[in-house]
Amino acid sequence: MKDGSAFLNDNAQRIVDGMIGDAERLRVAVSRGPLGECLIDAGANAVGGVEAGLRMAEAAMGGLGGVSAFMDRGSEKWPFTIEVRSSQPVLACLASQYAGWNLSGQDYFAMGSGPARALARVEPLFEALSYRDTASSAVLILETAQPPPRAIVEKVGKATGLAPEKLTFLYAPTQSLAGGVQIVSRSLEVALHKTNDLKFPLENIVDGVGVAPIPAPHPDFLTAMGRTNDAIIYGGSVQLFVKGSAKAARKLAEQLPSRASRDYGQPFAEIFKRFKGDFYAIDPLLFSPAEVIVTAIETGDTFRAGGRDLKMLERSLG
Structure with missing residues (x-):
């Protein structure tokens, strides 16, 4: 994580330029806002789709992650699966993909993710990250049905x-195909974020891969949000390759799965209702994959914990 690097936003800009060139094929709508900002609608008024969601996820990771969809016939009723992998997972997931920038204002609410965060560095998370971006353009991803207003x-x-x-805003609501795909593409990201919360040294994370089922979209926001969260919480699997002792790797594997949370055991939509819509009242340790594999590359030991919860997936994804 070298200071002065500019590749997160530069990589994302290349992905965005490709989306603009492929707009008709991706079924996204490209326009300019009143201040000249580039707006890419991937699922609000535009049809969008799975491929648009994959491109959004790659842009969200600053081009440092591979994102693909495939049919896993061994995954019971939810074979359509997203795989995310990165050989620079801390930068891709924490410095870029994590939706940590609160961009609410008046009647508008959105959490910003993507490499523009690494330029702004307004979140406390960046105190743990030495990376600094000096790019001349920036890309931000918003989980919303509306383009950002002038104030945002x-x-x-x-x-x-x-x-x-010089700003590009990629946006799609959770209820859309593209929006759902880019959210479920965060299985590795939520694992990295919880790893940081558990005080595991970020510099010891070498590589990572995650998978999660793609749920069917739903027109109701709460239902759609519940499904995308549950796809990871009860159906996600992540493997991390780490440096350090086997003891540290085992401890991380034991603490990382979602079932270690006090709020585990209900569909996310029900948990959200129980806390009266207060997202921050929910145990943050819930936001992690169901199944975790941690490999200590210096000792050759691998540790596994957690497991996919098919009963909970049945309740949530149907």
């Missing part, structure tokens, strides 16, 4: 130090 574009421009015409 100005806020992002001020935080990143860029003119609005």
Whole structure:
């Protein structure tokens, strides 16, 4: 994680340029906002689709992750699966993909993810990350049905130090195919974020891969949000390759699965209702994959914990 690098936003910009060139094939709508910002609708008024969601996920990871969809016939009723992998998972997932930038304002609510976060560095998480981006353009992903209003574009421009015409906002609601795909593409990211919460040294994380089923979209926001979360919490599997002792790797494997959380055991939509819609009242340790494999590459030991919960997937995904 070298200071002065600029590749997260540069990589994402290349992905965005490719989406613009393939807009008709991807069924996304490209436009310019009132301040000159580039807007890519991947599932709000545009049809979008799975391929658009895959491109969104790759842009969200700053081009440092491979994201693909495949049919896993061994996955019971949910064979359509997303695989995410990265050989620079800390940068791809924490410095870029994590949806940690609160961009709410008046009647607008959205959490920002993507490499623009690494330019703004307004989140406490960046205190643990030495990476600094110096790119001349920035990309931000929003889980919303509406493009960002003028005030939000100005806020992002001020935080990143860029003119609005140098900003690209990719957006799609959770209820859309593209939105659901890019959210479920966060199985590795949630594992990395919880790993950081558990105080495991980020510099010891070498590589990682994660999979999770793609749930059917639903027109109701709460149901759609519940399904995308449950796909990872009860159906996600992640393998991490780490440096350090076998003891540390075993401890991480034991603590990392979602079932270690006090709130494990109900569909996410029901948990959300129980806490009266207060997202931050939910145990943050719930947001992790169901199954975890941790390999200590310096000793050759591998540790496994957790497991996919088919009964919970049945309740949530149907």
